Amino acid sequence: MSALLEVEALEMRFGGVRAVAGVSFSVEQGEVFTLIGPNGAGKTTVFNLISRLYTPTAGAIRFEGRDLLGVPAHRVARLGVARTFQNIELFEHASVLHNLLIGRHVHRRTALWQEMLFTPAVRRAERAFRERVERVIDLLELQHHRDSLVAGLPYGVRKVVELGRALAVGPKLLLLDEPSSGLNVEETGDMAFWIQDIRDDLGITVLMVEHDMSLVSRVSDRVLAMNQGEVLAQGTPAQVQSHQAVIEAYLGAPAAARGGGP
Amino acid sequence: MRFVFKTSYDQDIGLFRHEGQRFWYALLAVALLVAPWALSEYYLAQLVLICIYGIVGLGLMLLSGYTGLISMGHAAFLGVGAYTEAVLSARGWPFSLSMACAVLLSSATGIVVGLPALRVRGIYLAIATLAFGFIVEEVLTRWEAVTGGNSGLSVGRIELLGWTVSGTTQFYYLCLALAVACTLLVRNLLRAPTGRAFVAIRDSEISAQSMGIHLAWYKTLSFAISAGLTGLAGGLYAHKLRFLSPEQFTVLQSVELLMMVFVGGIGSVHGAFFGAAFVIALPQFISVIAAKLPAAMGSAAGLQATVFGLVLVAFILFEPLGLYGWWFKARTYLDLFPFYRRGMFRRQKAFQKSDRLR
């Protein structure tokens, strides 16, 4: 079976800086694959490359065997790749329900004139959208906030809304950029459960960037460690955490020499 | 006190939230239909203007309020619509055809004006639209063969399927019907995926893109629809005034249109019509104030500008949602009576966020 997402010798330069320098990995269908690494390692850049916000200077990205670099940014979601952002990019002045409905945009089949007249076909499509979105709301327990404006919600809830919006797309691959950043211990625990549910029950493959190692080792099937744009190690969470180069990258060479672990 | 229990998705999808709303809108419809019998010629003419400005407001609201693209050149679309209608109806084209051309030509202008929006945003877009506004104004002045330049252009009556629209009442019904149709069209769009895409672009381009929204297409679409609506209003405006000259379509007029939707309440369909009503009622209000001021000040042309400016500043300072905000609060008060709490609409302290990068 070929991998769902294949990244090959990916390179991204910003001026003289090599943010990503020859990264290769592949994500298999149905796994949670995590990118870790110190700040500035190039993890988010990899995400932005996959969601086509940037165009890499070299390398290839394939999704379901299809070359992703020939696809413009707004078509990526239609192929089945949804993402969240590190610093929450929600539609602030719209309700939670509205935000999730925008997630269904890729499934729009109605024509402009139909929407202008709001024909029965549009109404049917709207009902179907809402049904899907309500299922996401139930899964993430957002019922209470359904009609609230996003701008007024606490940070933890917004983080969940963003996850919900990505799920509403109905993706095959979910990109989560630091799903636990800014969350407290309890919220992080919820997030871990959801990520597991998303993989096990919904069958969605997850690629995430994460710093919280307890969350990483709890949910990840495989981990890839990066530093300064390069791959340090890849394997199970335990293998990567005990890898010499990874320890050096986080703690510096002398600590590694003393045999200290993270 | 009213409880709305949601038992089906259609309640969210529908135009009215509950039966009570349906009742009030029906009442409004009846009132508008019998208005020609109840109102004098003068007030009916004011109502016609409210319909026309309301349509402009809808267009501008869709673009600036919902898609978040500032246009400081909307009077240009009004002008394109008005002149197209005037010129074509003078050539004997039937109203439906000439008006369709007016709408299409304005839309096409809108698409051209919207081109910079694909690359720039915020203040840069405001300046680009401002620049287009000036250029269109200049074209209207200089292209004398078609527009009559500064000496103006007179407009005939509306010919519709062999029927000549004469008198304020008939024209009123025409404008009312078009205003209702435009309102429904905009409301329909807003509750469909296209409208949500507009809002998404307004709030975060980057995540709209990641949700599969084609920015260039929807921005252009928003400009086209907005300009088309404004062009339609322009055509009606031409027949209302019966005389066109370029100084009716200046950049200053564009700014006043923006101020209109802001006072009405940015980001609400109601606001378009509230703003229109405000702009039409302002001169009456001014004449009341002017009577109380010393003659030299009261008769000054600047009084209206001063009051308009002050009202706008006051609204943004104290009620950013404009007249719609007042309406919304009053409605909520009645809906919740007697459980309304004083602090319900207290605004949260907002902090300045950088808009430089979006």
Add this chain to the structure above:
Amino acid sequence: MQLTQLLVSGLSQGCIYGLIALGFVLIYKATETVNFAQGELMMLGAFAGLFGTVYLGLPFWAAFVGAVGVTALLGVLTERLVLRPILGQPAFAIVMVTLGLGYVGRGLITMIPEVGTETNALPTPFKDEVVKLGGLVIGMEHVVVIAVTVLLCALLYGVFRFTRTGIAMQAASQNQLAAWYMGIPVQRLNGLIWGISAAVAAVAGVLLAPITFVHANMGFIGLKAFPAAVVGGFGSLPGAIVGGLVIGVVESLSGFYLPEGFKDVAAYVVVLVMLVVKPNGLFGENLRKKV
């Protein structure tokens, strides 16, 4: 010779645009607000100068300084009373507030009996004087415009480069929050910036007065200064002046070489071309949002 003459008058007009654009850019850099009332501030400055010379009988230069001071105060007050309370609202709303303020300013001036609706001449000591340079004849008022602009730019450069307050302002314009954490009183600086930019507008107003007379609608020239600011790159102070000069010269040349009507839209054509070719302007920086 003809060309040089055109260039000089274009440059002096461009200085006025540049000064108004400088006001826009100062405020934009500091507060991310575009002050659409900048032209009206200039108009108020010119009226203050008129009031000083004609009604108080002050000598020109004293009235000049007085007008600049009064307008600066008005700028500070505007920031304190209107702009500061609405910090945090969308940029669009703030733009509308400044538009509204412009309306109020223009409306109030026209309500002044007899003066407000007239075109008033501002008496200057250099009226009708000319400077002859070779075959070139330049009106003294144009020379004064250019000279004062150069002086003012030098002064502003000095302030931003060498004084503590100026450096603090630069810091705050880079990152307000960080500057605030460093103990810089950002809000007070924003007030000061509004003062400075109103003062610059007043200078432009009084300098323009001998050329176009003083009237309530002279503030519309501010709408020509926007293109200047964009051409220079909205965030750049030297860019504002250069942009102003470019617009001034283009306008002056197209007024002579192109058919009637092109002069009025030249500035806008230039800005549209600029937005298509190089949206960030001549000196602007290219910034992208990080996600």
